[in-house]
Amino acid sequence: MIVAARERWLGTILLVILMAITIVPFISLFITALHPQGTYPPGLTWPETPHWENFAIAFQSARMLELLWSSVLIELAVVPVAILIATLAGFALGHLRPAGGRVVFIVFLLGLTLPLEGIIVPLYYQIRDMGLLNTRWALILPLIGLFMPFAVVWMRAHFVNMPTELSEAARVDGATTWQLFWRIHVPLSTPAISSLAILLFLWTWNQFLLAVVLVSDPTQRTMAGALGAFQGQWGTDIPLLCAGSLLILTPTLIVFLVFQRQFVSALLQGSLKG
Numbered sequence: 001m002i003v004a005a006r007e008r009w010l011g012t013i014l015l016v017i018l019m020a021i022t023i024v025p026f027i028s029l030f031i032t033a034l035h036p037q038g039t040y041p042p043g044l045t046w047p048e049t050p051h052w053e054n055f056a057i058a059f060q061s062a063r064m065l066e067l068l069w070s071s072v073l074i075e076l077a078v079v080p081v082a083i084l085i086a087t088l089a090g091f092a093l094g095h096l097r098p099a100g101g102r103v104v105f106i107v108f109l110l111g112l113t114l115p116l117e118g119i120i121v122p123l124y125y126q127i128r129d130m131g132l133l134n135t136r137w138a139l140i141l142p143l144i145g146l147f148m149p150f151a152v153v154w155m156r157a158h159f160v161n162m163p164t165e166l167s168e169a170a171r172v173d174g175a176t177t178w179q180l181f182w183r184i185h186v187p188l189s190t191p192a193i194s195s196l197a198i199l200l201f202l203w204t205w206n207q208f209l210l211a212v213v214l215v216s217d218p219t220q221r222t223m224a225g226a227l228g229a230f231q232g233q234w235g236t237d238i239p240l241l242c243a244g245s246l247l248i249l250t251p252t253l254i255v256f257l258v259f260q261r262q263f264v265s266a267l268l269q270g271s272l273k274g
Helices: 002-033 053-061 064-096 101-112 116-129 137-159 164-172 177-188 190-205 209-214 223-234 238-273
Strands: none
Touching (some): 223 238
């Protein structure tokens, strides 16, 4: 009992420390954003007169509505397509297990080890030769391809643990492969698909390097990529820069807080099956 209680206390203390390490930077950004424009706030000091108008000024200066619309368009083009391809590929590799599937799976695993920084230069020239530079397609197409290794491995890990008895029973009833996939396995895969969708949403929204390198127009980038242009314009105004950063971060925080239960349930489901 004493050992168990000690472990619980140590776990609680560790979680509190990790939570503080995570939350303090956001608190610092928020407090700094409330200081007068053009000042350099000394640490975590609450201003005598909070300047809430900094958020409105940053919203207008960064053209947040245009950036929000651009990010939504990119999300709508990337996430559903990536989810569809990854689910089909994961079902084939994890459940149907075709000839040569193990080799294909190894290729996807190798794709997980490929750093984005190592391919950004050839990717730039390829996008330029396709005539897609400075367009949203310069972000949409590479992001779908770059997400595939992780997404396919994620979905394969789910389908490989699905009981074969379901498929055998459906086959006996005359179900085709497509019916087996769409009517049986996809409904049962909702936690895995939803959690993958959350991850792809966050990664797409926070994509910075591709947006800066491949798109020069800030209004064609993701919101995180547009932060680079905003920083170049207001880099010396620390409170306004912090206000803009918080506005850009807010949608991702809202999405994660709203869907965190689905994400955690998918992770727990995968751990129990494994």
